[in-house]
Amino acid sequence: MITTRDHEYRLLAWRFKQAGIANPELDARLLVQAAARCDDIEMIREPGKRLSDVEMERLRAFEARRLAHEPVSRILGTREFWGLAFEITPATLDPRPDSETLVETALELLRDSEAPAILDIGTGTGCLLIALLHERKDATGIGVDISEAALAVAARNAVANGCDGRAAFRRASWAEGIDTPFDLVISNPPYIVAGTIGTLDPEVRGFDPHLALDGGADGLDAYRALADVLPRLLRAEGHVVVELGQGQAEAVTGIFLAAGLVVCRVVSDLGLVPRALVATLPRG
Structure with missing residues (x-):
């Protein structure tokens, strides 16, 4: 089973698009990167790197939460505002x-x-x-x-x-x-x-x-x-x-x-x- 970063990104973006999620490509990329704990450069440099079982489990949990309409910022627990990173919580x-x-x-x-x-x-x-x-x-x-x-x-x-x-x-x-x-x-x-x-x-x-x-x-x-x-x-x-x-x-x-x-x-x-x-x- 193919579980590379790029494959999972494309699959997730398709699933989000089918579900009517706004910005499916961006959301998919952010969640794959969070699951794999890699940044933009690593995602571009190593798109074919396989995700481990732990990373796949993390990604599936992220996917379920986003399909339930939880915002990506809340899944990740952070939001950029005025160029700064802010922790956000349910409070x-x-x-x-x-x-x-x-x-x-x-x-x-x-x-x-x-x-x-x-x-x-x-x-x-x-x-x-x-x-x-x-x-x-x-x-x-x-x-x-x-x-x-x-x-x-x-x-x-x-x-x-x-x-x-x-x-x-x-x-x-x-x-x-x-x-x-x-x-x-x-x-x-x-x-x-x-x-x-x-x-x-x-x-x-x-x-x-x-x-x-x-x-x-x-x-x-x-x-x-x-x-x-x-x-x-x-x-x-x-x-x-x-x-x-x-x-x-x-x-x-x-x-x-x-x-x-x-x-x-x-x-x-x-x-x-x-x-x-x-x-x-x-x-x-």
Whole structure:
């Protein structure tokens, strides 16, 4: 029986395609490489190398999980975000490329700030805060989350990405107990309408923690909670950057305006979907 890296890659890609899995070739390659514990160069250099019985057993287990719609990132336990590797677990959201829009926007806002202090509300993996600290070596930050398990993941990610000396993580609900003002508050809050979670892609509804998805009856509960605490968390001329769900820009703008914030702009992601809302406190 042929069990080479290349043969198994081609067979797995075909099976994924037949099952309607998106990106079947990429997923197959990543899983074969993970099963064989080889990198891109080794895969190209030695496509005919046979997989051992242990590697084949590992690959079949990976295949079954992917056919059950578990994302490859969760099977491997890691996701690349902003060019950095982040551990993910069932306690955390799987960071998505669209959220990089928040990092890009925040870095622009911090361009003229010296030693900025950053607060990440609902930090999850810590990807937003850690990406910012990675780019701004003079910055410090706090990540808060209601989940102790998520905070443990974020702390490990800070260590892995060399930011642990400048990042702290605390358990809190909407920054409860934190009174120090920050130059920047950033958040990717739950914003899915509760009644629609069951209609999401199986990769999301079956594997992302519902606590990090559920935005309440209209998807806006988290923004109301944020609007309540942001005025005491922002320094003069400080900014907040929050991720938006599709079609939520107008509603979130209204919530923030009612809380006394000034909405500066809404930034679209690469798919031209309004993704990041920027607000600040008025002068005086």
